[in-house]
Each structure stands twice: as C-alpha cells, then as structure tokens.
Amino acid sequence: MNEKQQNILLILTDQQRIDTMKCYGGTVCQTPHLDQLAEESIIFDNAYASCPICTPARASLQTGYYPFNVGMQANTYGAHCLIRELPDDPMLLSRQLLKQDYSAGYTGKWHLGHGKEIVETEDFRRYGKKSITFPEFQYNIRSLPTDLGYEGDDFPGHGDGGYEYPEYLRYLEENNLRFETVNTLSGNFDVHTASEVVSPIETTVEYYLTERAIHYIDRFRRRRRPFFFALNFWGPHEPYMAPTKHLELYRNQHLEPWPNFYDNNENKPSIHKARMANSKEWSAFEPYVKHYFGFMSSIDEQIGRLLDYLKQNDLYDNTTIIFSADHGESLGIHGGLSDKAFFMYEETCRIPLVVKQAGPKQEKRRENRFIGSCDLYATILELSGVPCETANSRDGRSFVPLMDGETVTDWPDCVVTECSGLENVLFTQRMIRHSNLKYVFNCGDLDELYDLNLDPHEMSNLVANPTYVSSLTFMRGKLAEWMNEHQDGLLKLFKRMRDV
Template sequence: MSTAARRSNVLFLMTDQHRVDTLGAYGNSQVPTPALDRLARTGTRFDRWYTPTAICTPARASLLTGQAPFRHRVLANAERNVGYIEDLPEEAFTFPQALTEAGYRCGLMGKWHAGSRRGPADFGFEGIHHPGWHNPVDHPDYLAWLAERGLPPYRISDQVRGTLPNGGPGNLLAARLQQPVEATFERYLADRTIELLRRYADGALNRDEPFFVGLHFFGPHLPYILPDAYFDLIDPAGVELPRSCMETFTDKPTVQRNYSAHWTFDTMPSEVSRKLIAAYWGYVAMIDAEIARVLAALDELGLTEDTAVFFTSDHGEFTGAHRLHDKGPAMYEDIYRTAGIVRLPGAPAGMVRDEFVSLLDCTATILDLAGLDPGDAVDSRSLLDLVHGRDESPWAPDLVAEFHGHHFPYPQRMLREERYKLVVDPSAVNELYDLDRDPDELHNLYSLPEYAAVRRRMMRRLYRLLRERGDNFHHWMTSMYEVGGVDHDPTLSGLDEDTYAVVSGSAQR
C-alpha cells in the first residue's frame, strides 16, 4: 500500500555520465550549479546513491524495470555489444506502462538508450525518440527547431584528443561548438520539455490526469562539446587534477592499464587534462542553467506543489581519474557513486541521508507516489520513508553493484559497505579498498595478510547476497574463494553428494 497521501506528478531530471563531485550541493565550489543546489536545499540529498552498473543501457533498463541488470539481461550498450540481448522482452514489467494503465500521462524528452529495437513509445511514453549515445544533432526535429529560430547548425572546432597505442588519433574528448547557447541541443531539450509540461498542466491541475515527465540530457557525457560561454567558463589554471592521476596500476587488473592506453591519458600533457576537466565542469554548468528554466516553468504553471522532482544520473565519469576517461571495467567510486536528489510535496526540506540507495530505488518510489504496488520492481525499494524522515524500517548496511562488459565481456561484482569495498573478478585480480584511509582507491589491499579477516567476511557476505538475489555470478565464487557453508551442488550435476558440505560457516573445500 502506498505511503503517499495523493497521486503526485513526477518530473524526472537525468544526466548521463555525471560525476557527483561537480555539484555545489556535494561540495564543489568552482562549478556554478544554482538550480540543482536549490533543489537539494528544498528536498533531500542522498550522499550514498549508486548506480547498479556504470553503463548507460543496462542502468536505464534497470530504471525502467526496477530490476538489477543480471535479472533483466540487457547488459551492454548496443554500440559495443558482443552478444547480449539489446532490448527488454515485451512481457517485462516497466513503470511507465504501469503508470499509463493507472491514468498517468507519461512523456520523455532526451536520451533513451535503453534498447535498440523498442523506443520510448513502446513503453507508453509520449515525446520525441532521440536514439543513440550522444546528442543526435542531425535529428529532424532538432534541425526544424533550429530553422524555426534562424539558428546556425552544429559545427565544431578546437578538437581535443590523444594518440592511440597504434599511433592513430584517439577518441574525441572535447571541442568548441560554433553555435550560440540558444542553439545547443541542451536548450532544445529544455524547450521541448517545457512544451510538454504546458500540454500536461491543465489535466494535472483541473482533472485527474497526473503526469510523469522525464528530461534526460545526453551530457555531460564526453565528448564535451560546448559553446564559447561554457567551453571557457572555468579557468583550467584553477583546476586540480584528481589525486588518482597518480595511479600506477600496481596490483590492479591488467585491463585498467589497457583501458588507460585506449583513452590516451598518458599521451596528453597535464594542461590538456586540466582543460578537459574545466570543459566538463562547464558542461555541468550549462545543463544546470537549462534545468533552472524547466523548474521555473514548473513554478509558472502552478505545478510545483503537486510535483515530485528527481535528479540523478545513469552513472559517473572518470575525467582523468585513475588515468582514465569515460567509464568501463573498473568499479571505482568515480563512476558508481552519483548524485541523487529527491524533492517531494509535503516532505521536509534540506534533508541529507547516508543510507546506501540506488538508481534502482527510483522505480519503486515512482510507483509508490502513484499509489501503485511497487512489488513488481523486484530489486527496488521506495525512498518515500527516507525522504519524509521516517526511519522505522532499517536499510541494508551495504550495496551490491555489477558489471558485464563495455567493448568486451568482463564480469565483476562489487560489495560496498561503510568503510570497505570489495570487487570480485575471478578472471583477474580482486580488489579491496579501505575508503576511510584511501578514498582515491589507489591501494589494493586484497592480498595483504592483515586484511584477511575483512576479505573473508566481505567475500562471504557478497556470496550470500548474490545467492539470495539469484545472481549466478556466485557460481564463479564457489570454486575460487572461501565463501562459507555451501548448501547446494555447485557443479549443478546433482550426481555427487560429496561435492558440497552443508556446514554453516565452513569453507567449501
């Protein structure tokens, strides 16, 4: 049964590949983010908000379904897919379909990237389908919008890229956009979202027609392509490189060093790395300005008091941390911890929560706000009690995340608790970090004997959690690590009763 007093409208603001430490509300004094800072002051800021996986498509499929990636099985972006399914099955539960059946109007503007064959309309969303992973600047609707306003088309200069190991040019990382701010794809998305809010306002205010509106920006995902006002907003001379630029990859999985070479970090001088971070921060500021326009429209239309507002991202971004860019096969806080801000009608303002919560939990929360049973969002839990300051039900002291590959298959699982993080990869080197002493995750403690007790406890805990969830990654762990008592046949043969021992707390072998 829902804890919400009435069905609420929902405005869901989402960015892509957005570091939590770029917002003033999370401690950055160099990036102007007044709109999101105000949203945090008037709502609830979550300080331990994580993505279930740091890849766009599976994270977005998890938001739609309230299911962890291993369960919905959309495990990679189509652009780098090596054989995983690319779309949710038609029978999959999704929250927009549930909302539509309950009388909500659902609209989505901006990045979809939750599948290849099925678009937003297939899930009950009105709006314009914007496919792909980056701003689709050749989209017919964007071109028509530019033409109506007499604005110039997309054109770039001053490209920033490194050099690949084979001597070829690296991926484009940033560029100067030869358009005014008024012509940016971000301005276009905000305009179209405001139009959608205007269409929905009368039904929400005067009839029983609540709405869900999603505004999903493609940025600040790289490449950071910005007009002069934001490309030059932040002085690179005042930018400090992240401490994890000192990464040596000692006792780390080899793939991290290879990924660093792929993203060409070492081929660019430090002043270029500072410029890249400055441009990234400028991108964040530009998006914040567009969010301000959308929130102002919500006020103007008289919708604010009856509308829940969410802000989050699908995952983070490296921007040079650990000598990396983009995201990928490394479960660092840079890409797994993201911003999470929720403002609900009637809830206290200025709250800060430190429970471990997830992008997954948005699904159950949206359903709860609509007065719907969130039970079908099986890996999701409603945040309403936390946002309203009710602490009757305890939250788990830890959080599990997963990774299945980007550019290539590479399975990993992560257990994040108060102080420590364990990352398990049976094909390579496991990782253990003490985040109190080493917040930059530079020192892998996994093999050190003095951390044997921590390693053993966390490995057993992760194994139990994966078993409870039904995540078959635990089969890798059964033969490789001390996981405690095993009460099943890990060979799956059913032929040899001596292959396992039902002894609580004992090692398997």
C-alpha cells in the same frame, strides 16, 4: 487528480561525476540551479549505479531489475548484450504509471532500442559482419519510448550527443539557427572529443531537450490527472560541448589534478589498462575537464529554465523532482583512466541523487543509507500510487519511507554494482559496498579491497594485506549472500573461484 497523487519529474544526466555539484563537495564546477534545488531536497550520499554503463543502468530504471536479470548487460548491439530492444512488460515503469492514470512522458537519451530506423548496429556491422540478421530486425521488434507507453520523443540508439537526429535538425531549421563549434580537442582519448559552442544557447541540444520537456509538461498540466516526465540529457557524456559563456567560467583557471591522479597502479587489476588514455600528464587532461565542467554548467542553466517554468505555472510545489545520473565518469583518475567500465572506482559507480519532495518547502537534509538504480524504479512507482509490495517486487526497494522520515530498521546494509565489460571486451565484475569497505570481484584478474574511511581516493588495494584477511572474507561472503538473494547467475562460479 487524486489529492494524494503528485507530479513526478525525473531529470537524468549521462556520465556525471558527483563532484560537479557543491552539495557533494565540488568546489570548481558551477551549478547554481542544482545547488538551489539541493537546498530544498534530500541529498543521498551513497547512491550507486546498477552498472557504470549507459544501457544497463537505464534498463534498471525502466524495469527495476539488475542488468543480469534483464539481459541488457552492455550497450545495445554490443558484443554481450543478450537483448537488443527493451522487452515490453506490464511491470515496466511506463506501463505501471499508465495503470495509475498518469500522463507519462519522455524525451532525450533512451539507448534501450534502435528499431529499424538505424541500420548502423555499432561493433557488429562496423567490422564487416554485415550478413548478420538480428532477430529484432527480422521480426520488426522496436522498443522506443512511444512503443512502451510514453508520450514524447523517440531517439533510437546511443545518439552520440543527439546532434544528428532529424527532429533536432528540423528544430534548428525552423528557428533559423545553426549549431557551430570551434577549437575541437581530440587525441588524448580514444573517443572523447571536446568543443566550444560559439552559436547561441538556443542551438544546443540541452536547450532543445528542455524545450521538448516544457512542451509536453504544458500539455500534461491541462489534463485532470498527474504526470510523470523524464528529461534525459546526453551530457555531460562526451563529446563535451561547452558553450562559450560556460567555458569562460573555467578557461583561465588552473585546475588541480584529481587527488588520485598520480597513481602508479601498483597492485591494481591489469584490466584497468583497457581504458587508459594516451597521456599521463595532467596538462593533457585539464582542457577536457574544463569543457566537461562547462558542459555541466550549460545543463544546469537549462535545468534552471525548466524549474522556472514549473514555478511560473504553479507546478513546482506539487511535483516531486528527482535529479540523478545513469553513472559517473573518470576523466583521468588513477594515472589516466578514461570513460567508464573495467574499473569500479567511486567516480564511475557513485551517482548524484537529489530529491525535492512535493508539498511545502522543506529544509535540506542528508541520507547516508545505500541506494541503487533499481530503488529509483521502486520509489517512482510508490510515489505514483503503486502498492508498496508491488513496487518492491523486483530488485529494488522504494525509499519513500526514508524520504518521509520514517524509522526503517531493515534497510539493506550494502549495495552492489555489476559490470560485464564494454565494446568487444567481455569482463565480469561485481562491486559491493558495506560500511567503510568496498570489495570488487574481478573475474580472471586481481580483486580489490578498499577501506574508504582511511583511503577515500582508493589508492591502496588491500586485497593481499594480511591485516584485512577477515575483512576480505567477510566482504566475499556478503557478496555471495547478495547474489543469492537477487538470483545472480554468477553465484555458483564466484563461490568456486574465490572459495566462498
């Protein structure tokens, strides 16, 4: 192992709001292990997902490209995902890590390929179009982690929490365990469910995935070379599965409504209604929020178990630990919005990003420059020894210099999140953050402009406010510049539609 090389651990949650963590101002959700990790880490205050949808955001992490440059702009086998299986490529994260002589491992949610093992292909087959022969199936193209160079576990498709995979069910059987839930909640959301897990913690998918991570890292540490490992939890994405001990932390609390819960959505895009829950009463959301928090506390406990393993085996100090999420979650914001996509609010686009560097223990510090999903790809590559010019050759830029405290005068002054809709609704969006301003291009609908200094909860859309005419013009021009730089195919039509 080269003296300069370090182990890299990426811990990724799915659909996690930043206010579940104390370091981002959270006051209710309890995540003591992540709190402790943050005390030794760099906390990035302005990290954003490339897309607030699972497959596109995860494609950016593996390729370094925005989804529009990959072709995976929706969940795999959704109506507008051009590519069903992530294409193999020498510049994939896994391939570059192997080139640097890393052991590269992966477990948990993938959502970048199905393979023939899964016959169900979501919306297309669900609604009777069974005559469609997808070319990936026809030519036996499969892109699961081990197909692309990772050692680890292959969990094809979305996974729906991971509860039906044969590997997990076999784990339960071999350990004489049975996963049991009670008090299932449903009805306020189209798809969201929540349950209390009454079986032992060892029966949870979160415990199982942590066991798998420890298994592979234990194998890797016996080799004379560094490792990269990605532990991908399915939670706290719904279904919200909260073990009793963690649900008890919140069960008898009265949770205050989100600061932007009571929004009449005046002067807001009509597309937001596509993800409106069945009720607009806080009492209908509160039980789900409690389960969501309980689920997150359960995940935190397992992260603590993994960190303890690293410490007990002298790996902690020589491992850079990156904790983040693919995107955020709504849970009733702005009058009852649920899930994600179709709206570019902070709760769904902004993501936690906490990085503990390898080496001597450091004090907590904060970084407020803009970071995107593609920057994570570039950063991991540079940490592994990939030359900076190669790591930065795609849509992202390594933030290793920011981690090292270097003076960086040319860091990008904006960040963009894209979206192309969800399920069977195609809807083109681009969101750009610059300084205190946030502009959202909603194709075919009303655009949005927010001043986050004056309106941090995004209640007042300023797009038609005469005081902000110059700001709107500036932000549209800024977005056009960004599109041109990143070869966004939307640029030509955006300029025509908004007279940029």
